[in-house]
Amino acid sequence: xxxxxxxxxxxxxxxxxxxxxxxxxxxxxxxxxxxxxxxxxxxxxxxxxxxxxxxxxxxxxxxxxxx
Numbered sequence: 001x002x003x004x005x006x007x008x009x010x011x012x013x014x015x016x017x018x019x020x021x022x023x024x025x026x027x028x029x030x031x032x033x034x035x036x037x038x039x040x041x042x043x044x045x046x047x048x049x050x051x052x053x054x055x056x057x058x059x060x061x062x063x064x065x066x067x
Contacts, residue, residue, distance in 0.1 A: 034063060 034057075038044055043056040046065075056064045 038055075038057065043054055046053045046055055051067060054066050056066070058064055
């Protein structure tokens, strides 16, 4: 089964008025606005090497990643 990359609309405006997806100064790494990643939700499950992680927005607006 061939895996495909998730579609990210690189033209959506962000809160700061810049692209939600941009290249960073760290080589091939890129920056993705959390608003785009979370897609209006307060938490997101991320599968990494067979393990599930939970990315959650706190009441204070901070991000917490737990296993």
